[in-house]
Amino acid sequence: MYAFNYHKPKSLADAQALVAKFPDGKILAGGHTLIPTLKQRLAQPTDLIDIGGLAELKGITVSGSTVSIGAGTKHGEVADSADVKKAIPALAALAALIGDRQVRNKGTMGGSLANNDPAADYPGAILGLGATVHTTKRAIKADDFLKGMFETALDEGEIITKVEFPVPKRAAYEKFRNPASRYVMVGAFVAETASGIRVAITGAGPTAYRWADAEKALGAKFAVASVEKLVHTSNGLNADIHASAEYRAHLITVMTKRAVAGAGG
Amino acid sequence: MATVSMTVNGNKVSRDVEPRTLLVQYIREHLELTGTHVGCDTSQCGACVVHVDGQSVKSCTILAAQAEGSQVTTIEGLAKDGKLHPMQEAFREHHALQCGFCTPGMIMSAIDLVEKNPKLTEEDIRHGLEGNLCRCTGYHNIVKAIAAAAKTMGG
Numbered sequence: 001m002y003a004f005n006y007h008k009p010k011s012l013a014d015a016q017a018l019v020a021k022f023p024d025g026k027i028l029a030g031g032h033t034l035i036p037t038l039k040q041r042l043a044q045p046t047d048l049i050d051i052g053g054l055a056e057l058k059g060i061t062v063s064g065s066t067v068s069i070g071a072g073t074k075h076g077e078v079a080d081s082a083d084v085k086k087a088i089p090a091l092a093a094l095a096a097l098i099g100d101r102q103v104r105n106k107g108t109m110g111g112s113l114a115n116n117d118p119a120a121d122y123p124g125a126i127l128g129l130g131a132t133v134h135t136t137k138r139a140i141k142a143d144d145f146l147k148g149m150f151e152t153a154l155d156e157g158e159i160i161t162k163v164e165f166p167v168p169k170r171a172a173y174e175k176f177r178n179p180a181s182r183y184v185m186v187g188a189f190v191a192e193t194a195s196g197i198r199v200a201i202t203g204a205g206p207t208a209y210r211w212a213d214a215e216k217a218l219g220a221k222f223a224v225a226s227v228e229k230l231v232h233t234s235n236g237l238n239a240d241i242h243a244s245a246e247y248r249a250h251l252i253t254v255m256t257k258r259a260v261a262g263a264g265g
Numbered sequence: 266m267a268t269v270s271m272t273v274n275g276n277k278v279s280r281d282v283e284p285r286t287l288l289v290q291y292i293r294e295h296l297e298l299t300g301t302h303v304g305c306d307t308s309q310c311g312a313c314v315v316h317v318d319g320q321s322v323k324s325c326t327i328l329a330a331q332a333e334g335s336q337v338t339t340i341e342g343l344a345k346d347g348k349l350h351p352m353q354e355a356f357r358e359h360h361a362l363q364c365g366f367c368t369p370g371m372i373m374s375a376i377d378l379v380e381k382n383p384k385l386t387e388e389d390i391r392h393g394l395e396g397n398l399c400r401c402t403g404y405h406n407i408v409k410a411i412a413a414a415a416k417t418m419g420g
């Protein structure tokens with residue numbers, strides 16, 4: 001790691017002031033992406049602004065048909081939350097599949113979304129559920145938030161504060177894990193929402209995206225039979241030492257099928 | 266340099282360290298508690314697991330500064346008055362270690378697992394150990410030891 005200065009703001013307002021003061025600084029949440037990046041000297045921030053302790057960014061509240069989760073909420077807290085399990089069981093189940101227990105005890109929702117790793121789980125959840133990402137500046141719809149590989153709509157210094165998830169009629173997530181890292185090789189988040197069927201695919205492309213063919217087929221009939229014959233193109237999918245683009249394309253149909261079955265279709 | 270203070274195994278400690286100091290370096294190099302190991306240094310193996318405020322975490326992927334003011338427990342803090350913690354005793358009894366390199370992290374993860382879910386099943390144990398790698402035992406006796414310790418610990 002290169003040397004940096006460390007700051008622990010006491011409030012979100014303090015954090016924003018520090019972010020503005022140090023243009024080459026970086027926000028630190030759980031650190032479970034940023035610290036490995038710093039160790040490899042892939043980033044050289046002058047200052048780290050640790051938002052890990054900010055109570056303003058923590059907590060889970062359910063009101064009516066919305067589950068609101070603070071950006072600083074840890075994966076393990078989402079996985080274990082009785083409220084989330086009751087309102088959106090698929091979201092709690094997704095959180096329980098992130099990394100391992102120790103990773104889930106540190107990594108946060110805000111950190112995961114801001115990073116937008118193509119192999120991350122939460123991007124699939126915000127897109128599949130049609131969530132809204134709230135920041136220190138504005139509210140951003142999931143469909144507009146994910147911009148590309150490790151790229152989001154966030155401006156420099158903009159901090160995610162919370163994510164609001166509309167409660168779906170039913171939903172399920174299926175993930176084919178990389179057996180070594182446990183990151184996503186292909187994940188499918190399928191939901192029947194008030195505004196229709198949403199199918200989000202994560203892990204397969206540069207960033208999570210909606211699979212229009214599957215949404216259309218499930219809109220006609222919410223059943224495994226509607227998706228099992230769908231063939232997803234391998235064009236533009238990720239290919240790496242873990243899986244070829246063709247294998248990922250195959251997994252997309254398999255994971256989608258399982259998610260539909262998981263949601264009772 | 267910055268002063269980083271915390272409570273480790275019940276003792277208040279304070280050291281002047283560089284901000285980039287990892288919690289595991291603070292523990293091993295500054296406090297000279299070398300029971301916590303570094304296996305991978307890339308957040309994969311779990312050899313470095315300690316408890317911070319009652320949660321098992323990988324101390325190679327946390328800055329010491331992030332643990333400022335926290336209650337930290339390492340493997341050295343488990344035995345009381347010369348008596349092994351039930352989890353340590355179970356690892357010995359069930360031959361749950363060979364070289365012992367993974368053992369401190371394994372035990373810290375196992376205690377957290379049992380404390381959160383005293384009635385855990387074999388499947389819960391196996392899944393709960395996803396963040397801890399052992400190159401020697403094949404895990405079987407580790408799982409047996411944790412199941413046995415869960416009983417003694419009040420499950």
Ligand SMILES: Cc1cc2nc3c(=O)[nH]c(=O)nc-3n(C[C@H](O)[C@H](O)[C@H](O)COP(=O)(O)OP(=O)(O)OC[C@H]3O[C@@H](n4cnc5c(N)ncnc54)[C@H](O)[C@@H]3O)c2cc1C
Nearest residue numbers: 029030031032033034099107108110111114120121160182
């Ligand atoms: C061994 C291991 C396995 C993992 N497996 C998985 C997996 O299976 N699935 C998965 O999805 N992830 C996985 N992860 C990643 C993990 O979920 C990370 O914790 C997460 O991606 C980042 O969250 P963090 O809180 O640690 O963020 P940090 O590392 O602190 O920050 C990450 C980035 O986000 C920025 N940031 C953080 N918080 C905010 C905010 N509120 N607003 C704006 N920007 C912010 C930071 O500046 C930084 O650029 C794994 C990590 C490890 C180490």
Ligand code: FES
Nearest residue numbers: 304305310311325
């Ligand atoms: S040394 Fe920390 S996880 Fe391997």
Ligand code: FES
Nearest residue numbers: 363367399400401
């Ligand atoms: S006992 Fe040798 S690594 Fe586990």
